[in-house]
Amino acid sequence: MARWLWIASALLGLVQVMVDLSDRDTLIAEIRKRDPGMSQDEIDAAVQAGLLFTLLIAGLIVLVYVKIANRMAWGRNWARIVLTVLGAGSVGFGLLQLLAHASGVAAVFGVALDPVDASLTVAGIGLDGTAIVLMFLPAAAAHFRQPVAVDRVPDQS
Template sequence: MARQVTVVPKLIDVARWLWIASACVGMLRFVAQLFDREMLVSEARRQNPAMSQDQIDAGVNGGVLFGLVIAVAVLVAYTRLANTMARGRNWARIVLTVLGGASVAFGLFRLGAWGSGAAASLGVEMQPVDLAVTAVTTVLDASAIVLMYRVSAHFAKRVAVDTDSPRT
């Protein structure tokens, strides 16, 4: 049985790489926060003042390991979804649209809260690096969503191929 090769339009290929880039930027910032051990230890101590240093260290180590596993899983999921979308699977485009839309909405909310001063009035401290990462990922996600829908014919062709092919 010959495998049909799908030609990926340029805009869809760019959207794929924007999704992957957005996931990488978000993951790198998350991992950088995980390795701020001093902040993690002080936060653990603030939340649980009765814990010993050994307990705090064990909790922080476990949290860092769990965080790394989650970060890798999210990066792999976004990469697989982006590659599946590039192959013309409409369901992957829909999933990316929902995830990306939520990311864009959260990013705009976060940037708006910072810009209006609402975050500071609530006592929420936003680091410049976090704001930059939020701005970058918001733009990457919004751009990827727009590009995916500029070439809807790529997904329509895939649906036609899938419905015309015999099922085994």
């Protein structure tokens, strides 16, 4: 179950990136603010390149999460530790983000959190937190003590 939660969390992160990138007008305004001398063609090219690069990185992150989650499901303790560190960082950052917005600190710096972003952040915190807990339940501990002969999926035949 933890493997699927990690994969769902990674996919949710990809959705969150896509939602953030869907506001092309904000991206254009940000580029224009940083370099007012750029022509519209240059701005459009910069936005396209930025979108492509961001989606590529987000896709690679999903693939890495899937690979590590599969290793964890096969009983690799190093994968459980890596996922715990990544998940704890994600949970901590998400909680800080929500706290900054709830306390008004983010508004001081002009950072807004729309309801969709807030919902995706809360869902990510829930997925990551639950996956971490599942990996350390007593029933899971025995799974990580069993030696695995190969570093691939066991033969199902």
